[in-house]
Amino acid sequence: MTEEVKKLTPPVFRAQRSSLRGFLQRHGFTAGLLLVTTATLADGTEMTVHWGLWLKAHHGPDFVIAAIFFFSGVALEKETLLHGLLDFKAFVSALALIFVIAPLWAHTLVQWPMDPGLAVGLFLVASMPTTLSSGVVMTQSAGGNAATALLITIVANAAAVLATPHLLKALAAGAGTFSAVALDKSALMGTLAVLVLIPLGLGTALRRPLSAVFQNPKCPSPGALNTILVIFVVWIALCGSRTTIVHGLDRMPQVLALCIIFHGGLLLAAFAFTRMFHLPPGRREAVIFMGGQKTLPLSVLLQTALFPQYGQALVLCLCHHVLHLLMDGFVLSFLKSPRRSNVSGK
Secondary structure (H helix, E strand, O other): OOHHHHHHOOHHHHHHHHHHHHHHHHHHHHHHHHHHHHHHHHOOOOHHHHHHHHHHHOOHHHHHHHHHHHHHHHHOOHHHHHHHOOOHHHHHHHHHHHHHHHHHHHHHHOOOOOOHHHHHHHHHHHOOOOOOOHHHHHHHHOOOOHHHHHHHHHHHHHHHHHHHHHHHHHHHHHOHHHOOOOOOHHHHHHHHHHHHHHHHHHHHHOHHHHHHHHOOOOOOOHHHHHHHHHHHHHHHHHHHHHHHHHOOHHHHHHHHHHHHHHHHHHHHHHHHHHHHOOOOOOOOHHHHHHHHOOOHHHHHHHHHHHOOOOHHHHHHHHHHHHHHHHHHHHHHHHHHOHHHHHHHHO
């Protein structure tokens, strides 16, 4: 906005614009998810659903997922990664939570009677690597080592190419109802490598050349673009599972309870790890936030590709993502409270 336009704009409108921008930065992702979910489920004529189904049939989710990981790579500050290796205990603890404790906890929970779609959703969430941005932001905001959190993000998402297919296969085989689920692990690994590893590496390699582009005030940041893309891929998945979801909305209380119990268990395990390895404030935050947060785009892609008949699995993936951000936001406030800081200082 030029200085002339700023002068002609009444202060009240500038304040409203600033307030709207602040709201979108803080709550844009959640608001976007709620908007596309409500609009898609309420579309009885399925006019918009038709376009989502067309995109799904023409590899739309694949292109969007690749773009998400590319822009995530652009946003990663690889220069700080070496500092993350210095906190080996926190690094290993977070990876253990992501790829060992989470699947074991999911396997334990599915021993309770539940809808098959919810079990599939829980398996998908438990097999996912950590989030690409929110965990790093929360770790840094809480005064933790952002370099360690960043290293965990890159290693976990790269390792997911090998780990996620094996974890899904093991969890499906461990639950008697899903012993017949056929997963081509080799094909799935190849797909994840193309859609995750290559775009992430390419985005990281091109970070410097593209930095000038994203420094332009008129250009959206990689994080803002990713927010839009994640909402877009969720919309495509919702279109493919709309009928199943609409007929299973009565199970929403069970979905919410399961998400809270699952993520709550991971948080307790994370705090236990920090106690066990004597990780003080400044080192523990990466374990707490990175160990339990699970990336959404990849779970949505796999639900669409592997389990399209289980619409409730998609609902659980969406609910878990929103709830774990809310729960971790509460933990962030707890860790940042002055009283906790004083006690930790002692």
